[in-house]
Amino acid sequence: MIDLQKNYSINARRMKKSVIRELLKLTAKPDIISFAGGLPAPETFPVEELKDVCVKVLEKYGLKALQYGPTEGVDILKDQLVEWAKRDNVNITKENILMTVASQQGLDLVSKIFIDPSDPIIVGLPTYLGGLSAFNAYGANLIGITVDENGLETDKLEIKLEELKKKGEHYKFVYVVPDFQNPTGTTMPEDRRKKLIELSQKYNFIILEDSPYRELRFEGKEPPSILSLDTTGNVISLHTFSKILAPGLRLGWIIAHKDIIDKLVVAKQSTDLCTPPITQYIAAEYMSRGLLEKRIEETNILYKKKKDMMIEYLEKYMPKHDEISWTNPEGGLFLWVVLPKNFDTEAMFQEAIDEKVAYIVGSAFDAYGKSKNCMRLNFSFANENVMEEGMKRLAKVIEKKL
């Protein structure tokens, strides 16, 4: 066999097996209570509704759903998504939409058309690890800006942008998850969103708004989406059915200026020709029946209940300590626990597994590999009747380390 290491591309040589993925394998044992993965609650999957939807799709659109489709996406679904965007006061046409194999492909395609090796890309500290891996796969030079309880700190971003400008660095985009951020669960308020747009105009960069959880707000007031505040065409916005319908469809969409969509379409064509038409017709039929709104409402009732339970048990069982805190998100799937500075959640992970409880280590979300004293907890997936026991176990592991 040829020498693979010698033959891999420079970017591929840099690609590492995801630590998370290896950790997640450990959490797959049946007796482990896992707050690790980012999985939606399976009880929200509309199995019965989808049976009927699938049969109807094959009846109504069979030959189209089974044939190659346009790279841009299937028109009747894009029509629905044009209407859907109006919920956010976003007025677009079909030409502003590209259907993708869920948001992760959105991240990949945007990276493909913008990132050259060593390009600075600005991300939250911490941020979604799938974003980090997509940017890394193209050799990005990741620059982190800290995230506080109100999301990305735009003041610090401004200082960094000025510094980069002086160095003549050509950064391409700033990546944000403004609503119920993965991993912290924090939401950027309107003023920071406006500030970010102002900065994008002043410093000439794209804002990549990753928005998988926005519809999953179960309390509090919704700030406008960054896309809805933009007037320049500098915002690329990623959306997905993964958290509001079912991740197994692997179906998402990009909203952006037509010129950017055009380039993304060319990139997508060489990547996979088109997103599966069959899943697009399924989503279109599902939406046309008005089922998606109902599904989201029911999911939010469940997730609020689960989040409240997790907060209750954190308060009840976690050791009382000045340096232990957690976020209390108004939506989404995750919250973020900060432990005392000397904690190392990587080192502690095996002990957690021994106690049969799992989380994701904070460092996985940190572009600089820090945040070692933090962990992400998912509240959407674990069954309600094991949540208390899981939190007891986790608290015990932490207690021992204090």
Next chain:
Amino acid sequence: MIDLQKNYSINARRMKKSVIRELLKLTAKPDIISFAGGLPAPETFPVEELKDVCVKVLEKYGLKALQYGPTEGVDILKDQLVEWAKRDNVNITKENILMTVASQQGLDLVSKIFIDPSDPIIVGLPTYLGGLSAFNAYGANLIGITVDENGLETDKLEIKLEELKKKGEHYKFVYVVPDFQNPTGTTMPEDRRKKLIELSQKYNFIILEDSPYRELRFEGKEPPSILSLDTTGNVISLHTFSKILAPGLRLGWIIAHKDIIDKLVVAKQSTDLCTPPITQYIAAEYMSRGLLEKRIEETNILYKKKKDMMIEYLEKYMPKHDEISWTNPEGGLFLWVVLPKNFDTEAMFQEAIDEKVAYIVGSAFDAYGKSKNCMRLNFSFANENVMEEGMKRLAKVIEKKL
């Protein structure tokens, strides 16, 4: 808005809108008889069978089919594909398989892990244009080796490899479509396949065997697949359900050495996390019922009929001329027409459209933009009752140019 041209990656700046795609838009008018696209015959799509399969999948595997799945692919489908490979005397395990969003994603992922900008990649002249665009998207330096009636000319390949070796060029792989090649319809005989493997060992390169049409043999004797002849682990083999079941599923698989699959899995994870589990369960259920063999048999009966018709009408209507010839494939979807040297099928295209018939220009498949006197004709898609009229129109356009 930011200056997009300044911000696009170097590879993205090089990406061009597909000429074909623009041409295909012209061919979408209802009164045009199109031999252009590479579409399977819609009458082969098992709409009724799939209704039942979809309902059963949601019943049996609903919560798994709708959840995130493993990046490698769904086990019960990979089990089926391990068995399927035995038809080709290929003995593999699940660890040798990665499920993909059809073959085009296979081409993209292989490119992603192997191609650095300017790397020489060796391709047939002509070859599948989706291969060319995938390699180009990573900045490959395409090197063409001519294809004759027996596929890629391995003698010429050897000369080129020796030449590259002397220059110290580090080529990464040789791309071949050995069975019923797109666009020529030619098949490599066993001796050339063996020669290719011998060369891969001598000159240390990966053979990328793209095999979407292999099962669509309706006459003649099948040579062994390149993968089945390999003993070194140098062969990566791409497969798809697009031509044997339905392209709308966008479902394919890569077979390769476990180490290569491992790297492809890492690359795929940052690309789209996983192939849609729902389409994988659909294919698994379909295969488990033994329906795929029957589907392929029926498709081959239809395609043989259509190919025979096309050959009959070519013989009947095409101008008799020493320099006009066409291939007569034993399977697949395409044949290749060579016209006199001075013909330019690009220039002639508008005239064909005026006569309401369409083909794909030869240059689209040529890494050097040549083959201008050639065209690809698809015989799988056009309805049987328009094929004669379509051929008359095409012959008329050519006649006028002689």
